[in-house]
Amino acid sequence: IFALTFLTACTPKAIDYEQVSEKEKIVIRFSHVVGEDTPKGQAARLFAKLLKERTNGKVEVQVFSNGSLYKDTEELNALAEGHVQMVAPAISKLTDLIPELGVFDLPYLYPDLNGYHQVLDGTAGKSIAERLKKNHMILLGIWDNGLKQFTNNVKPIRAPEDLAGLTMRIMPSTVLDHQFKMLQVRPVPINFNDVYLALEEGKINGQENTISNIYTKRFYQVQRYMTLSNHGYLGYLVIMNESFWNRLPSDIQKDITDTMRDVTKWERDEAVKIEQEQLKEINKCSCIQIVQLNEAEKERWKQFYQPLYQEMKQKFGPGIFEEFGL
Numbered sequence: 392i393f394a395l396t397f398l399t400a401c402t403p404k405a406i407d408y409e410q411v412s413e414k415e416k417i418v419i420r421f422s423h424v425v426g427e428d429t430p431k432g433q434a435a436r437l438f439a440k441l442l443k444e445r446t447n448g449k450v451e452v453q454v455f456s457n458g459s460l461y462k463d464t465e466e467l468n469a470l471a472e473g474h475v476q477m478v479a480p481a482i483s484k485l486t487d488l489i490p491e492l493g494v495f496d497l498p499y500l501y502p503d504l505n506g507y508h509q510v511l512d513g514t515a516g517k518s519i520a521e522r523l524k525k526n527h528m529i530l531l532g533i534w535d536n537g538l539k540q541f542t543n544n545v546k547p548i549r550a551p552e553d554l555a556g557l558t559m560r561i562m563p564s565t566v567l568d569h570q571f572k573m574l575q576v577r578p579v580p581i582n583f584n585d586v587y588l589a590l591e592e593g594k595i596n597g598q599e600n601t602i603s604n605i606y607t608k609r610f611y612q613v614q615r616y617m618t619l620s621n622h623g624y625l626g627y628l629v630i631m632n633e634s635f636w637n638r639l640p641s642d643i644q645k646d647i648t649d650t651m652r653d654v655t656k657w658e659r660d661e662a663v664k665i666e667q668e669q670l671k672e673i674n675k676c677s678c679i680q681i682v683q684l685n686e687a688e689k690e691r692w693k694q695f696y697q698p699l700y701q702e703m704k705q706k707f708g709p710g711i712f713e714e715f716g717l
């Protein structure tokens with residue numbers, strides 16, 4: 392059995408995946424940075440299981456979780472160079488390559504996940520897929536983690552002024568950087584799997600993330616306060632290396648597309664359940680004080696961020712908001 396996995400370093404265009412013959416087993420290496428007990432972790436495993444079943448074992452998806460193979464900052468290169476064939480980074484982490492995706496980092500873009508789904512499953516999704524294709528990547532699906540919350544070890548956060556003077560970890564994204572600078576925060580981009588230590592050692596005061604990431608990476612055990620602000624979206628672009636995709640037989644491409652559609656539906660429901668369960672677990676620990684923002688407070692945050700919307704409309708051009716259907 393010949394595995395369709397290439398470990399030699401080469402530039403994206405130089406990869407030459409060989410045409411898959413009938414008898415060959417296809418190995419898809421899928422790398423991601425979060426824990427197993429998260430929406431992405433669970434969905435990656437289900438995708439592997441279903442695809443194996445549906446192809447009678449011809450396709451084997453090997454899932455590498457927790458950044459065990461590549462860190463956040465390494466996984467796109469690893470995909471481009473063919474060391475892995477699938478990754479599912481946060482949208483924010485693609486903003487270096489495709490800056491316009493930064494609009495999805497705007498705070499309070501939509502009040503709930505349905506708002507994001509409507510655009511991502513429609514016009515925005517199509518235009519994201521085209522942009523990825525120009526960068527030799529195939530968009531297979533868009534998965535949720537959920538909405539982000541603030542944690543910190545200095546004080547309870549209720550209003551935008553409360554964060555002033557803090558040092559906070561962010562994902563690498565210009566829009567996130569601007570957002571935090573508006574709050575008089577010092578934003579520091581740090582790889583996801585280095586955040587716990589940075590919090591524990593006090594190198595940073597806090598961070599923003601979803602409940603499942605806060606829970607599975609135990610950030611709540613080294614943070615005193617968490618504000619349930621639901622202020623930003625953490626979604627994933629599930630992508631495959633284009634040359635690898637092009638070499639797959641069309642029946643396998645179809646199995647992948649169909650399986651991804653089913654898993655995406657399951658993943659989004661699961662994300663909501665996981666968030667509810669893990670928030671209960673965090674509550675049980677009584678090691679972190681939880682602040683719940685009321686509607687009036689949320690409204691203040693939204694008003695506070697209005698200048699950022701204007702700034703980003705100028706930066707990206709109003710056309711992108713129309714193109715994405717925002």
Ligand code: LMR
Nearest residue numbers: 424425481536562583600
């Ligand atoms: C983060 O870096 O905080 C997240 O993007 C990690 C993830 O993949 O959910």
